[in-house]
Amino acid sequence: xxxxxxxxxxxxxxxxxxxxxxxxxxxxxxxxxxxxxxxxxxxxxxxxxxxxxxxxxxxxxxxxxxxxxxxxxxxxxxxxxxxxxxxxxxxxxxxxxxxxxxxxxxxxxxxxxxxxxxxxxxxxxxxxxxxxxxxxxxxxxxxxxxxxxxxxxxxxxxxxxxxxxxxxxxxxxxxxxxxxxxxxxxxxxxxxxxxxxxxxxxxxxxxxxxxxxxxxxxxxxxxxxxxxxxxxxxxxxxxxxxxxxxxxxxxxxxxxxxxxxxxxxxxxxxxxxxxxxxxxxxxxxxxxxxxxxxxxxxxxxxxx
Amino acid sequence: xxxxxxxxxxxxxxxxxxxxxxxxxxxxxxxxxxxxxxxxxxxxxxxxxxxxxxxxxxxxxxxxxxxxxxxxxxxxxxxxxxxxxxxxxxxxxxxxxxxxxxxxxxxxxxxxxxxxxxxxxxxxxxxxxxxxxxxxxxxxxxxxxxxxxxxxxxxxxxxxxxxxxxxxxxxxxxxxxxxxxxxxxxxxxxxxxxxxxxxxxxxxxxxxxxxxxxxxxxxxxxxxxxxxxxxxxxxxxxxxxxxxxxxxxxxxxxxxxxxxxxxxxxxxxxxxxxxxxxxxxxxxxxxxxxxxxxxxxxxxxxxxxxxxxxxxxxxxxxxxxxxxxxxxxxxxxxxxxxxxxxxxxxxxxxxxxxxxxxxxxxxxxxxxxxxxxxxxxxxxxxxxxxxxxxxxxxxxxxxxxxxxxxxxxxxxxxxxxxxxxxxxxxxxxxxxxxxxxxxxxxxxxxxxxxxxxxxxxxxxxxxxxxxxxxxxxxxxxxxxxxxxxxxxxxxxxxxxxxxxxxxxxxxxxxxxxxxxxxxxxxxxxxxxxxxxxxxxxxxxxxxxxxxxxxxxxxxxxxxxxxxxxxxxxxxxxxxxxxxxxxxxxxxxxxxxxxxxxxxxxxxxxxxxxxxxxxxxxxxxxxxxxxxxxxxxxxxxxxxxxxxxxxxxxxxxxxxxxxxxxx
Numbered sequence: 001x002x003x004x005x006x007x008x009x010x011x012x013x014x015x016x017x018x019x020x021x022x023x024x025x026x027x028x029x030x031x032x033x034x035x036x037x038x039x040x041x042x043x044x045x046x047x048x049x050x051x052x053x054x055x056x057x058x059x060x061x062x063x064x065x066x067x068x069x070x071x072x073x074x075x076x077x078x079x080x081x082x083x084x085x086x087x088x089x090x091x092x093x094x095x096x097x098x099x100x101x102x103x104x105x106x107x108x109x110x111x112x113x114x115x116x117x118x119x120x121x122x123x124x125x126x127x128x129x130x131x132x133x134x135x136x137x138x139x140x141x142x143x144x145x146x147x148x149x150x151x152x153x154x155x156x157x158x159x160x161x162x163x164x165x166x167x168x169x170x171x172x173x174x175x176x177x178x179x180x181x182x183x184x185x186x187x188x189x190x191x192x193x194x195x196x197x198x199x200x201x202x203x204x205x206x207x208x209x210x211x212x213x214x215x216x217x218x219x220x221x222x223x224x225x226x227x228x229x230x231x232x233x234x235x236x237x238x239x240x241x242x243x244x245x246x247x248x249x250x251x252x253x254x255x256x257x258x259x260x261x262x263x264x265x266x267x268x269x270x271x272x273x274x275x276x277x278x279x280x281x282x283x284x285x286x287x288x289x290x291x292x293x294x295x296x297x298x299x300x301x302x303x304x
Numbered sequence: 305x306x307x308x309x310x311x312x313x314x315x316x317x318x319x320x321x322x323x324x325x326x327x328x329x330x331x332x333x334x335x336x337x338x339x340x341x342x343x344x345x346x347x348x349x350x351x352x353x354x355x356x357x358x359x360x361x362x363x364x365x366x367x368x369x370x371x372x373x374x375x376x377x378x379x380x381x382x383x384x385x386x387x388x389x390x391x392x393x394x395x396x397x398x399x400x401x402x403x404x405x406x407x408x409x410x411x412x413x414x415x416x417x418x419x420x421x422x423x424x425x426x427x428x429x430x431x432x433x434x435x436x437x438x439x440x441x442x443x444x445x446x447x448x449x450x451x452x453x454x455x456x457x458x459x460x461x462x463x464x465x466x467x468x469x470x471x472x473x474x475x476x477x478x479x480x481x482x483x484x485x486x487x488x489x490x491x492x493x494x495x496x497x498x499x500x501x502x503x504x505x506x507x508x509x510x511x512x513x514x515x516x517x518x519x520x521x522x523x524x525x526x527x528x529x530x531x532x533x534x535x536x537x538x539x540x541x542x543x544x545x546x547x548x549x550x551x552x553x554x555x556x557x558x559x560x561x562x563x564x565x566x567x568x569x570x571x572x573x574x575x576x577x578x579x580x581x582x583x584x585x586x587x588x589x590x591x592x593x594x595x596x597x598x599x600x601x602x603x604x605x606x607x608x609x610x611x612x613x614x615x616x617x618x619x620x621x622x623x624x625x626x627x628x629x630x631x632x633x634x635x636x637x638x639x640x641x642x643x644x645x646x647x648x649x650x651x652x653x654x655x656x657x658x659x660x661x662x663x664x665x666x667x668x669x670x671x672x673x674x675x676x677x678x679x680x681x682x683x684x685x686x687x688x689x690x691x692x693x694x695x696x697x698x699x700x701x702x703x704x705x706x707x708x709x710x711x712x713x714x715x716x717x718x719x720x721x722x723x724x725x726x727x728x729x730x731x732x733x734x735x736x737x738x739x740x741x742x743x744x745x746x747x748x749x750x751x752x753x754x755x756x757x758x759x760x761x762x763x764x765x766x767x768x769x770x771x772x773x774x775x776x777x778x779x780x781x782x783x784x785x786x787x788x789x790x791x792x793x794x795x796x797x798x799x800x801x802x803x804x805x806x807x808x809x810x811x812x813x814x815x816x817x818x819x820x821x822x823x824x825x826x827x828x829x830x831x832x833x834x835x836x837x838x839x840x841x842x843x844x845x846x847x848x849x850x851x852x853x854x855x856x857x858x859x860x861x862x863x864x865x866x867x868x869x870x871x872x873x874x875x876x877x878x879x880x881x882x883x884x885x886x887x888x889x890x891x892x893x894x895x896x897x898x899x900x901x902x903x904x905x906x907x908x909x910x911x912x913x914x915x916x917x918x919x920x921x922x923x924x925x926x927x928x929x930x931x932x933x934x935x936x937x938x939x940x941x942x943x944x945x946x947x948x949x950x951x952x953x954x955x956x957x958x959x960x961x962x963x964x965x966x
Contacts, residue, residue: 030468049783051847052848052849052850053844053847053848053849053850054848054850054851054852055850055852055854056851056853056854056855057851057853057854058676058757058758058853058854059854060610060679060682060756061676062678062689062756064837064840064841065833067840068833068836068837069833072829072832072833072836074596076825076829076832076833077826085334090825092821092822093712093818093821094711094712094818094822095821095825095932096503096710097707097708098699098704098708098712098822100737101698101699101704101740102699102829103698104696104698104740104741104744105693105698105699105829107748108693108696108744108747108748111748111752112689112748112751112756114752114801115752115753115756115853115868116678116752116756116757117854118610118676118756118757118758118854118862118864119855119856119857119862119867120855120866120867120868121857123752123757123867123868123872123873124868124872126748126752126868126873127868127872127873127874127876127877128876130741130744130748130749131745131877131880131881132747132879133741133874134738134741134742134744134745134877135880135881136736137737137741138734138737138738140737141733141734141737142734143728145715145718145730145733145734148315148715148718148719149682149718149726152719154712154715154716155640170505178915179881204857214855214857215854215855218847219840219843219847222928223836223840236820241352254899263479265512265710272856278516282354282880285880292734296734298728299727300866301728302723303722303723303726303730304724
């Protein structure tokens, strides 16, 4: 139990920033550049850690709570989700709702911290973030419902448990494919990747997530960066477990398979970012409504 | 003499006594003391009943035809008496400093008279065991709250809102009269204890009674689509009255529905579906409109419609599950509904009292004139943010616990049932998720625009912290919210008796064990956030720190005028999510010509149900009724003739009925 917890945290805390590095490297490779080193995110975190703070005169404690909650939430959410075949250290009936609402909490504080600066750009980002999450929430819930229906349990551990292999082979395989697509779209949106948001854009007007954290600096900004990496790993773990439901029976191979799966996911994100342009903002809700319908369809399929 | 009777006597005596003084601060002290004494007693009694399960029955002499002064404090009544007591007490404490300024220019005796009478009436409503007494208390509650809503009657807006409330309440009252007269004549007695005879009702008449109760009590409870008075009345009442009305007074409507259900034969599934679907529709409708309001109290009023919707969804789904034969699921749903009822009383109390503190400090209800208040009122602001988390159902606060129970009941039903039957609960599950996400928009907007950022007006710049007593009331309510969030299993043990009474089954400890990990999760979350913030603060001390202006993306002259407004914040949400009829009306904003003149843009959100359905309907009825004007000739002999005709018809009818029935 304790060993499990330590292994879980080890994988999470050590490897999460690597994903961002892999994405950047893939994009650079597509563009024919050498690109930043794979470990750039670690260097960035190290640099930010050693820096001082710059605060806007308008801000209050809410501004500092944004990064704190933004880091605490993925950390706790990670404990409830299995990493590949490694079971989640914390698990109870109904934790899937806590999982979803924890991210709501971090969204609340990220938006509040953005509004705390009084900047119109950050207000814009906050408004977009909370609006799009309204549209992404049903998709995520319906995806979890499909899994709950298939597994008959209500904890993330059961939802992503051993039944997956049998489910893929049964009629439910079609539903699982659909929710895999839905989850991938949710992941792209929640981690603010192209086609929903461009983390490398230079124009504040077009940003969603990046514009909300414009005023953070030093270690607080480091926490945001780290929190974003953890969040990508947590949501990625959902996808990877769904796509690779095998259990080798040995923790080392299980962890390696999980990490390999995550790396493939990161490469996939990099490929999409290289091959696609951003969507126009009004198109984003349409895509999300589309995935909601898709997830409802997947649900109907397993209800038969 | 019984303790509960003493409580009622204290309230009655206190409210009469306060009329004797013309000194406002004395009136406040007397009024607060009255509430304090009485509600401490009633709260203690309610707790006693909830823990021991021994009901309290009281009978007093009363000479009204058909009426008997019977009171019954059973677990269901105690479940409502407890929040009434707690919230009344804290609202009374809050009211002293809140009304102090007003007390210098006008007498507060009237306010305290109606306030204590309203508390008395609420206590009577939930304990009355006789239909005549119940209706009398119900009417008394309506009238006293009407006068409290109309407290600032010098303003036209207030008079209109109070008038709408009065009208709606009395339309509901007519339905209730029909309900109780029918039930009374069917069971030959107006005592609730004799209403057991209603078990023999035919399904059709039982359904009729259910519908009468649903809409008659629903008007008071803020049931969609008869919630129309609520968004107007809550903003104009003094804040502690809004808190009390939104927190507990409207819940007496839910009490009524539950009580009537206990008389009626076993509910068929469609009763539950009706309640659950109306609840879900109300939750979605309420929160969508709440996200558009710039008036902070109107926003909270719509959020009341939302939360009542969630409560009714829980209770309604519990009825469905009972009817379909899934007692375990029913238990979860009922527990969620009941706990949310308590939770809503607590966090809506914090929110309305906080809104009052903000209004008191700035003199406005318009969030676009606020901003930067957290720096000027740090403690009240902190409580308000805590309340927003609780009402947004975010962990580790109490709202999350009750919504979790409802979610789990829905998903349980979805996994147990098959085919189309499973789809509906699962769709409701998704709907509840959307409601939660919209609540996040609403409340991040509410605190973000009004408390954070830069002050947008001089009134916001000069705002001051709330008085200590006001802060104490808010703090205590918020502490209860956090306590339930961290220790839900303890609070649930208080709910077991009323839960068993409503669900009609014994409640084991499976709910308690289910909730324990949630509480642990909340503690873990709080610890993690605390540790991380501690670390960050420590680091902040060691590292160099600079202060500067907010980064304006190259723009050198930032001003609060360019900051995001409430409308701007939610515009995207309602553009993409809401159907056209629910969006606010936008006027102006069209730029014309090469050198345009200054233009203005305004948004105005009205209640679609009231202005697009009910007002045209009632106007049409009024126009039709004008054709009957010839009846009103304005001459005395004509009216005498009417009386003669009416009494002749009555006499003939009674003779005819007498000869038939014997």
